[in-house]
Amino acid sequence: MVKKGHGEFKPISWDDALDEVFQCLHKNHSTAGSESVWPYFYAGTMGLLQRDGINRLRHAMKYSGQHSTICVTLVRAGWHAGVGAFRGPDPREMADSDLKVSWGGNPASTQVNAMTHIQKARKSRNAKLVVVLPIPDSNCPSG
Incomplete structure (x- = not known):
């Protein structure tokens, strides 16, 4: 989907969508530097490639980084503070x-x-x- 007007969107092809993403990333990187791009993700139900594959792009392009994911980092810190060890059943x-x-x-x-x-x-x-x-x-x- 791409913006068509105020609050409206129209379908576009995957190739066009990837071009849109590239253009936005390239523009920000070129005008404001590599750290102006922050690939945001969270663990959710994604597998290793989908969840962690974005880090390859982040490192190659020198984009802004974060430690782990927003949800995993917060959960782990909260669990350690409240329970202690991060354990569960086998x-x-x-x-x-x-x-x-x-x-x-x-x-x-x-x-x-x-x-x-x-x-x-x-x-x-x-x-x-x-x-x-x-x-x-x-x-x-x-x-």
Whole structure:
């Protein structure tokens, strides 16, 4: 999507979208210096390439940096302040559980590693998986 007018947008191709992004990055870099560009990202449900791949661009172009991600850094600092050690259960223990609840994420779409253990429990003991999502998803159509 690209701005068409005040509060209006029109669809554009991926090639045009990439050209728009490049033009904006190049203009800022050329006029205000490389540190005027701050590639902002957060962990969310992204995989390693999607989440951390932006750092390759950041380093190559000498863009502004940040330590880790906004959400991960804050969570980790808060957890250490309130709990101490940053520990949790061994993910392999999911295979020994009779009920798994995924709150706000869909492991079938975003956590292949977790689904390995969940499927093992489902096959060996008919364990249940409950997914609670605020939005509809192809694996959980009612959201």
